[in-house]
Amino acid sequence: MRTKIIRGLIAAVAAVAAAMATAPASQADTRAAGLLLGQHQNLGGSVWYFADNRADIGSAGDKASSAKNDDTVAWLLFDDKNFSDRRYCLAPRHYVKDLHYASWNFGDKISSVKRLTTSSCSGYPTF
Numbered sequence: 001m002r003t004k005i006i007r008g009l010i011a012a013v014a015a016v017a018a019a020m021a022t023a024p025a026s027q028a029d030t031r032a033a034g035l036l037l038g039q040h041q042n043l044g045g046s047v048w049y050f051a052d053n054r055a056d057i058g059s060a061g062d063k064a065s066s067a068k069n070d071d072t073v074a075w076l077l078f079d080d081k082n083f084s085d086r087r088y089c090l091a092p093r094h095y096v097k098d099l100h101y102a103s104w105n106f107g108d109k110i111s112s113v114k115r116l117t118t119s120s121c122s123g124y125p126t127f
């Protein structure tokens with residue numbers, strides 16, 4: 001009886017873990033390379049996709065709590081519109097699960113994004 005309950009729990013946890021692991025990836029897989037911004041931590045909630053520079057990310061602006069670079073080049077994330085104020089560089093394949101983390105305090109702040117021409121974040125602050 002107890003073993004059965006534990007097995008059931010393990011199966012449930014595994015199912016949730018599988019769903020969490022595949023949800024953002026499957027959304028990204030259907031798109032070309034680009035930048036993903038998540039409304040919540042871990043790319044939860046709405047996921048906004050960017051393929052090129054955006055001077056004002058509009059309705060997604062100031063709402064992103066996670067960011068993932070699914071591109072082959074680096075991206076710059078700016079606190080203000082028109083590529084201004086504080087900025088952080090996100091190298092290819094890098095994933096910031098929580099932009100609110102105190103070390104960078106960048107949650108609910110991103111207002112513009114720029115796609116660089118190289119994969120390097122050299123010369124820019126990184127997370």
Ligand SMILES: [Ca+2]
Binds near residue numbers: 080
């Ligand atoms: Ca902002």
